[in-house]
Amino acid sequence: GYFTCISCGQTLPIEKMNAGHYIPQKGSSALRFDEDNVHGECEYDNAFNEFHLIPYRKNLIDKIGERRVLEMESQFRLVKRWSRTELNEIIERYK
Numbered sequence: 001g002y003f004t005c006i007s008c009g010q011t012l013p014i015e016k017m018n019a020g021h022y023i024p025q026k027g028s029s030a031l032r033f034d035e036d037n038v039h040g041e042c043e044y045d046n047a048f049n050e051f052h053l054i055p056y057r058k059n060l061i062d063k064i065g066e067r068r069v070l071e072m073e074s075q076f077r078l079v080k081r082w083s084r085t086e087l088n089e090i091i092e093r094y095k
Contacts, residue, residue, distance in 0.1 A: 001013075001014045003017045003040040004040070005041050005042040006020055006039040006040060006056050006059050006060065006063070007042070007049070007053075007055050007056045008055065009055075012042055016042055017041070018041050018042070019038050019039075019040075019041070020040065020052075020056065021038055022036075022037050022038075022056055023037050023072055023073070023075070023076055027077060028078050029078075029080050030079065031075055031078070032080075033082075033090050034072070036064050036069075036072055037072055039060070039063075
């Protein structure tokens with residue numbers, strides 16, 4: 001299949017998709033697995049484009065709404081220790 005990059009809008013083969021985090025994983029462990037925070041992003045934008053968050057944020061607001069984006073932004077630097085049970089539940093949900 002194909003996906004549309006949340007940052008640049010290109011439609012690319014699914015093999016070129018990365019899990020692009022709006023709030024970086026190192027910025028907030030609480031949002032690491034949040035579905036609002038993780039979207040399909042092309043390899044270039046996710047790994048090499050230092051300005052990708054500008055269009056990412058705009059497109060994310062279009063996709064999930066400003067209220068949910070602002071909620072995530074308010075959780076920046078929030079630390080969560082994931083239990084083995086929680087992680088196993090996430091794994092099972094996405095199998």
